[in-house]
Every structure is written in C-alpha cells, then in structure tokens.
Amino acid sequence: MDAGTKILVVGDVRGRFKQLFQRVEQVNKKAGPFEILCCVGDFFGEDKQNEELIAYKNGFKNITVPTYILGPNKKEHGEYFENLADGEICTNLTYLGRRGVYTLSSGVKIAYLSGLEAANSGESSGSEHEFTKADVIAVRNSCLVSKNCSTEYRGVDVLLTSQWPFGMQEKENATASKLVSFLCREIKPRYHFCARSHYESAPFRMPKDETTQFELCTRFISLADVGNAEKAKYIYALTLKPVDKSRLLDLVQKTTNEIPCPFIGLDLGGAINKSDSSETRQYFYDMDGGSRKRQSGDNNRRDKRPRIPQIEQDKCWFCLSSPDVEKHLIITVGEHFYLALAKGPINKHHVMILSTKHVPCAAQLSPEDWEELNKFKMALKKFFKTLGQVVCFTERHYKSVHLQINVLAFEEGYAWKIKHSFEDKAEEFNLEFETLPALDSEKMLPEMGPYFLAELPDDSTLITRQMKHFPIHFARDVFCSENLLNCDEKVNWKDCLLDKNEEVAYVEDFRKAFAPFDFTDD
Structure with a gap:
C-alpha cells in the first residue's frame, strides 16, 4: 500500500540557514526520508545573516532534503533572486518562482504564490516582491484545468503563500490579503501554509461551487520564524497521498472539530469581481474531454486527458x-x-x-x-x-x-x-x-x-x-x-x-x- 509522500514546511528562515538545515537533517534521519522541504515567508535575512549560505553554495556543507523557496516579500531582497539558472540557488536549493503549480513525481500538487499583495492589485503585473489579481487568477487557472477530467474537481494538496488570507483571524486582517482568501476558496487546498507566526486553525470546509459538488476540507497552518525566542513551532511534517489518488470518502469525511469556512460571505472589497470569478470556470467546462456540455447524439469516445489553458503567453x-x-x-x-x-x-x-x-x-x-x-x-x-x-x-x-x-x-x-x-x-x-x-x-x-x-x-x-x-x-x-x-x-x-x-x-x-x-x- 502506498505510504504517501512525506513533506516538510517551514516558516520565515531570515538567514538562519545553518540552524534550519541542521534541524531538517535531524528530522529527516528520524522520520524521513522527506521528498521536499518548502519554505514560506522571508528566506533571506539582512546582508550579514546571509553569509551562512556561502558554505552551502561552495559545497562545504550539504542540504540533505531538496528545498524549494518562495520569492521575496520586500524589494531589497529581490537581488537574491536575480540571474538564477532554472531557479537554482545551489545544490538542493531552488526558487519555485513567482507563482504556479509544482507537481511531485508522486502526483502531489503544490500551488504557490510568492510575495505580498500589491497596493494596486488590479495591475496586470506587480513588482518582483508583490502579486496582483492576474497572478492569483493564473494560479487558479492552472489548478482547475489540471484536474482529472473523468472526475469532479478535488482540490490541490498544498497551497503555499507568505501572506495570510483575510478573514482567518480578526487581528491579522490589517496585514492579510483578500486575494489569498479568494485563491484558497477557489482551489480548495487540503493544507494552506503561511508564515508570520504559529497558528493552526481547526479544519473547515469550502462551499460547493461550479467546479465541484464536494465540500472539501482545508487545514490552515501558519508557522513561526526559524529559531524564534518563544520556541514556537516553525517546522511542520506531513504525509500526503495525492488528491487524485485518494479515496473520495477520505476527502469528504467530516470531523467533530470543524469550524465554519472563514471565507463564506467574505466581503472582498472589489478585489475580485464577478467576471473574474466566473471566467476560468466557464473555460473549465468548455474544455475538450471531461466537458459537461455534450452534443446530442454524440456517442464518440471523448479524449479525457487534462488540458492546460493558453495563459501567460x-x-x-x-x-x-x-x-x-x-x-x-x-x-x-x-x-x-x-x-x-x-x-x-x-x-x-x-x-x-x-x-x-x-x-x-x-x-x-x-x-x-x-x-x-x-x-x-x-x-x-x-x-x-x-x-x-x-x-x-x-x-x-x-x-x-x-x-x-x-x-x-x-x-x-x-x-x-x-x-x-x-x-x-x-x-x-x-x-x-x-x-x-x-x-x-x-x-x-x-x-x-x-x-x-x-x-x-x-x-x-x-x-x-x-x-x-x-x-x-x-x-x-x-x-x-x-x-x-x-x-x-x-x-x-x-x-x-x-x-x-x-x-x-x-x-x-x-x-x-x-x-x-x-x-x-x-
């Protein structure tokens, strides 16, 4: 029986590379092997703090678990992401990119969105450390059309963002993103990881919509920064079987400690309008293979392989x-x-x-x-x-x-x-x-x-x-x-x-x- 894919996620690293990778090596020996380590939040710190990475770049120290990081959250960190060949910073350390969906060899899908919401999120493109509505729509598109067309949409396995979603906690709303809330509601991740501080919500169910009739469960987890003085949790381990290979019963089965979905009835304040919300869903249903629209009398066998939309050309x-x-x-x-x-x-x-x-x-x-x-x-x-x-x-x-x-x-x-x-x-x-x-x-x-x-x-x-x-x-x-x-x-x-x-x-x-x-x- 497939034991599932083992994944590690950490919060803000802020230049504490030695402490992080030593801890990851210990966890990997004890509970691994882990296929991937994902870092949300600020990976780099101030200039002097980043000197710890030199030993890994020169090969004097090794990173034992393939590590993937999100992009910068502030303008001054942009220089650390310049001129990277295929996103590689050094061996086993890779920049995922601005946004997208990364699929592991096991089929586990990881959606990700780098940076913070731009002040003018309606722009078609933001600064290197910011994301816009266009970025969010692009990630959603990639998730929806990568589904198995022979079944209804089952969500993605993991969503990685550095910024919190609006509505999760009242005290965080001032610095949270309504676009992240919209993305989470649309793609329905089983796990949503953020940075900033340690907080784990009870599981909640996303409402049914045009993409699926299933009420899928999401667990929101925010992680503290590496080496924080409060010794709050900054590293999280999980074992996942891809949603496309999971039993439907496991995905929809309810637990006793669930809370109402924090995104139902959420006022997005114009961040996403009605046409944005329906645009890709219409495309999703019109795709060849798995389409809900059938010509009368068409009994030909349809190609049910997934199709990727023509986006971001x-x-x-x-x-x-x-x-x-x-x-x-x-x-x-x-x-x-x-x-x-x-x-x-x-x-x-x-x-x-x-x-x-x-x-x-x-x-x-x-x-x-x-x-x-x-x-x-x-x-x-x-x-x-x-x-x-x-x-x-x-x-x-x-x-x-x-x-x-x-x-x-x-x-x-x-x-x-x-x-x-x-x-x-x-x-x-x-x-x-x-x-x-x-x-x-x-x-x-x-x-x-x-x-x-x-x-x-x-x-x-x-x-x-x-x-x-x-x-x-x-x-x-x-x-x-x-x-x-x-x-x-x-x-x-x-x-x-x-x-x-x-x-x-x-x-x-x-x-x-x-x-x-x-x-x-x-």
Whole structure:
C-alpha cells in the first residue's frame, strides 16, 4: 500500500540557514526520508545573516532534503533572486518562482504564490516582491484545468503563500490579503501554509461551487520564524497521498472539530469581481474531454486527458506571442509548433521544436497538436538523412514551464552508440529508464508529474519519471560524452552562447538547407 509522500514546511528562515538545515537533517534521519522541504515567508535575512549560505553554495556543507523557496516579500531582497539558472540557488536549493503549480513525481500538487499583495492589485503585473489579481487568477487557472477530467474537481494538496488570507483571524486582517482568501476558496487546498507566526486553525470546509459538488476540507497552518525566542513551532511534517489518488470518502469525511469556512460571505472589497470569478470556470467546462456540455447524439469516445489553458503567453520566453521570444532564432513556423535554433547550441544543427502557445509538455497535447509535431519530426529525419545522419529527440518536463523538444543529429555509424550512451549516463546518475516502442501518441506519456524522455534512431523510446535530483543537463551530458560528440566543455548551454550575428548566420544556413523539407510553406 502506498505510504504517501512525506513533506516538510517551514516558516520565515531570515538567514538562519545553518540552524534550519541542521534541524531538517535531524528530522529527516528520524522520520524521513522527506521528498521536499518548502519554505514560506522571508528566506533571506539582512546582508550579514546571509553569509551562512556561502558554505552551502561552495559545497562545504550539504542540504540533505531538496528545498524549494518562495520569492521575496520586500524589494531589497529581490537581488537574491536575480540571474538564477532554472531557479537554482545551489545544490538542493531552488526558487519555485513567482507563482504556479509544482507537481511531485508522486502526483502531489503544490500551488504557490510568492510575495505580498500589491497596493494596486488590479495591475496586470506587480513588482518582483508583490502579486496582483492576474497572478492569483493564473494560479487558479492552472489548478482547475489540471484536474482529472473523468472526475469532479478535488482540490490541490498544498497551497503555499507568505501572506495570510483575510478573514482567518480578526487581528491579522490589517496585514492579510483578500486575494489569498479568494485563491484558497477557489482551489480548495487540503493544507494552506503561511508564515508570520504559529497558528493552526481547526479544519473547515469550502462551499460547493461550479467546479465541484464536494465540500472539501482545508487545514490552515501558519508557522513561526526559524529559531524564534518563544520556541514556537516553525517546522511542520506531513504525509500526503495525492488528491487524485485518494479515496473520495477520505476527502469528504467530516470531523467533530470543524469550524465554519472563514471565507463564506467574505466581503472582498472589489478585489475580485464577478467576471473574474466566473471566467476560468466557464473555460473549465468548455474544455475538450471531461466537458459537461455534450452534443446530442454524440456517442464518440471523448479524449479525457487534462488540458492546460493558453495563459501567460506574454511572460513565457518561448510563446510566440511573448515580447521576450528571440525571433531571430526562429527557422520556420507551423500552426501549432515552430522550429528554432537552440540557445547555446552544441553545433550548427542543434535545433528545438517548440509549441507556439503555452503548453507545458507533450503529455498535454491534443491529437491535432500531436499530428503536426510528428510532421516536424519526420521532416527533420528526412533532412538529416540526406546528410548521412540520424536524429535523437529529447524532452525534459522538469523545471521547465514550456514544451521544448531538443533535436540533435549524429553520423549514421553512431546510431547504435546513442542508447548505450544514455544507459551509461543513467548508471552514473543512478537513474532507471523504461524502454517503450515508438512514441506515437500523447497517451503513452504520464498524465501527471515530471518526466524525461529520449526518442532514439531505432524508433524506441527511453523514459524515466525518477526526477528527484534529476540533472538538468542530462541530455547534453549524453550528447557531449566521449562516446558521441566528445565535447564535455559544451554540457552547459551557457558556455556555448553565440553573439547575435553568429546566431542569425546559423539560422539562415539551416533554413536554406531545410527548405525542401519544410511543410509549413505548403
């Protein structure tokens, strides 16, 4: 029987890193292993306090449990979150990001919202240490549409915020957030963790609404700061089985100590208006698969895989509608995908297939998306065959918010070496891969949680969901190994950055050579 996923949560750390990680190591030895440690509130302290982190950054001390932190709550802490590659501060210490939903390999979903509510929360975007209505709506959207479409919405497992929700305690209302209250009411977390001081409310039930007919239970827990003089509780351990895998009876069963929901009848003071509240719910019901709207006489089997909405395209580096997309890297554009030169390419023919809109992974593609993706793959195979080369496609759905498929070609004589090279690196990193046949449908991929896959020239597919401590540059590690391209110095893409003129030249050369195989011009 599944024992569940063990999680640790702590309150404000404020630079007391040594004390925190020593305590976590003790707890992990006694009651672990824990899969993740989540930190809410202020992680960094004043400048001098943060010096304790240097030993961990330099590798002299180790963080034993993978630790994920929320963003800054004050402007002066913003500098500690700048220029982070994939959010990594040091080994086993990662910045989750401004807001989102992080799914563990077990399927446990953790929704998070960094910072404090902006004074003008109606703005489309706030400062780095603030969140707005748009941020809250985006988190809610991600939670609602990531449900299992064959069942009603069951909530998320954990919500992490630094700020308290308005209405939880009268004395906290002056510094609490009505937007956080709205988010909690909408996504219905089993546990909601905050910082500031230690307080644990009795469980309460969220009211039924358009998303579910179940009255789901929430437990609100606020944690004190690490090393506080009052010795108030600052660390909390829990074991969770994902809501999507839990018995419905366990989720709806009532207890004797429940209190009324503090968010029922709450005056949000205009923070969220009626159109905001219904916007995503309408989308939620209109989605393909699991839709409550059925055409009369339609008896066809519907695709019930979850779909991710097209949101936040203006803030994603890879969405074509984003002002941040580097358009000079684009080789050709289809209806659902485009082909682009990889940033920091291993060689002149290192390209990527990317979705034009915001889709996080291939597992979330529609059949129409999948059809065009296969067209790109077949066109690239034919192109590289004329050069006497075979192709490998890789996808890493881990610490990546947008679907990215890396494409790299090798001389035909190296085809048999590619699988062996993946197996050698897997052994080196203590990873286990499953071998699947040719990847011909999104239904072959995990519906929930991160994964890594490689499509090999022999039409077999290697896949792993063993993503705890997964090396970010694993695919490049394989490609650059001595058995294949023998260029270890190119494992990190940042060491391979080109100036813009070089990138433009690479793109022009590839576009010209690929033109006979480019179906997007048809």
